[in-house]
Amino acid sequence: MLAFITSLRHPRNSKDYARVERLLLETLRSVTNQTSEEFVVIVVGNRAPSFPLPERVHFVKVDFRAPAPKTVRVSRSPFIRDKGTKIGVGLIAAREFSPDYVMIFDADDFVHRDLAAFTAQNPGQNGWVVKDGWMYSGARSALREQPNFNRTCGTCFVIPYEAYGVPDELDVHATREQVRVAYGERLSKIIGAHKHAAEWYAAHDRPLQPLPFRGAVYHVDNGENHSANVMTGRARPLNAELSAEFGIRRRHGRLLTLWACYASDPMRRVMTPFQPVVDNLKRVYRAVRQTVRRIT
Template sequence: MLAFITTLRHPQNSVDYGRVEQLLQDTLRSVTQQTVEDYVVIIVGNQRPSFDLPARTKFVLVDFPAPAPPTGAQTARAPFVWDKGTKLGVGLIAAMPFDPSHVMIFDADDFVHRDLAAMVSEHLNHPGWVIRDGWMYSQARNAYIRQPDFNRTCGTCFIVPFEAYGVPEHLTEEASQQDIAEAYGERLSQIMGAHRNAESWYREHGRALEPLSYPGAVYHVDTGENHSGKSLTGFARPLDTRMERDFAIAPSRGRASTLWSAFGPIAVFDEVRRLGSRVVRRFTRALKR
């Protein structure tokens, strides 16, 4: 069984919590369209969603304090890593009764491929996968591009055996945030609250992950709620039936509007600016040699 686990940011640190919930609904539509039922979804947050959750989905309520002031000013990254990591720690504890063979941590605004649970069901003893090649999608533009180095860009990128997280059996879902952090140790900051260097951490701890043979996830940007603030610029591919089928992404624009967004004047301007910046960087490097 594959356990999908995610967290929700504290409402105090959201620009628009209604938007956070809408993004979660879109993501759950993707996650729960798996081609087999051998999966469970765990969500951990400070406020129970206002909508009915899909089947095979469990919400765990926590009362952890907000990691930043109400202004939402992110003066330091560490508090958000702490918040996300400890919530994922609770999610892993909540997944234990389902006896999952593997876990996929996902961000609550991304999309995942419909065949992941089936793949895990066929390889229950597999040492784990890393998604190095995926997609970046903008609902605002209804368009997408390929995203190389996906696992260093997006947190929805690892499928690993449950035992890799060292889930503490002596703790319950009601454990304190401090107890959770102490129980998971360095895993909290290295592979739970953050993802950029997680593959190296796994390798250094004797776990070589296999690159997934197909783009298994979609990094959703331009949402207004991304911590990273990333945006899809330049030319892009209009959303197509393959993406709709494999990731359950619903079109957000009509065909003509999408083509204009993907290839119109703004996209041309961004592409020219991007290429120009690349030329300047190369010229600057050449002068320094």
């Protein structure tokens, strides 16, 4: 079984928590789109999502204090500590499901639908790292190949559960300090951070294999990334194949998507102020269409 584990930032650490929840819902649709039933999803946060959770998704509530003032950007150390301790609790919660592997994912990214099936077919391995993935701009419905994916995005490792050394003496009600002490350096090296995790695993006699397919999508331009990354330049439109593989729903119609993908950056900046008008017109059109359908 594969356990997908993620954490949610503290509501006071977000400029728009409703947006955080919308992004989480999109991500959960992707994660639960697996072709195999051999998976479980665990979400850890300070506040339960306001929407019904999909099947196989479990929420674990913690009472950890907000790591930083209310802002979308926080310094790296508090972010690693907050994410790491929450993921640490998620690993403890996963224990009851006896997973073989774990994939820690960011709550705004997307994953490939064949991950659970792949791990079920490959037991007893050291683990895998996503070396090549995708970058996706939801604002543009645009994709771009992303090399060195594990240096860019935290949704990049599939690791045996036992490699995390989950402490037997702790349960999901442990304090942040208890979690921090129990996991030791693993909290900052492989649980709360990702850039140099592959080297850490190799140094601890666990060299990882590259995942043999593009297993994850790094979602940018969404207003809630800690890194605040954006996609500039031209990109490829989200097509039906990739939409199905990663469970991504295109936000724009075909013409607007083509414009967003292939127009130059200056031209897109000129059009940006008009985007709310376009969105409102789309909502009015959909409402009128639904009304006509009900009448006829």
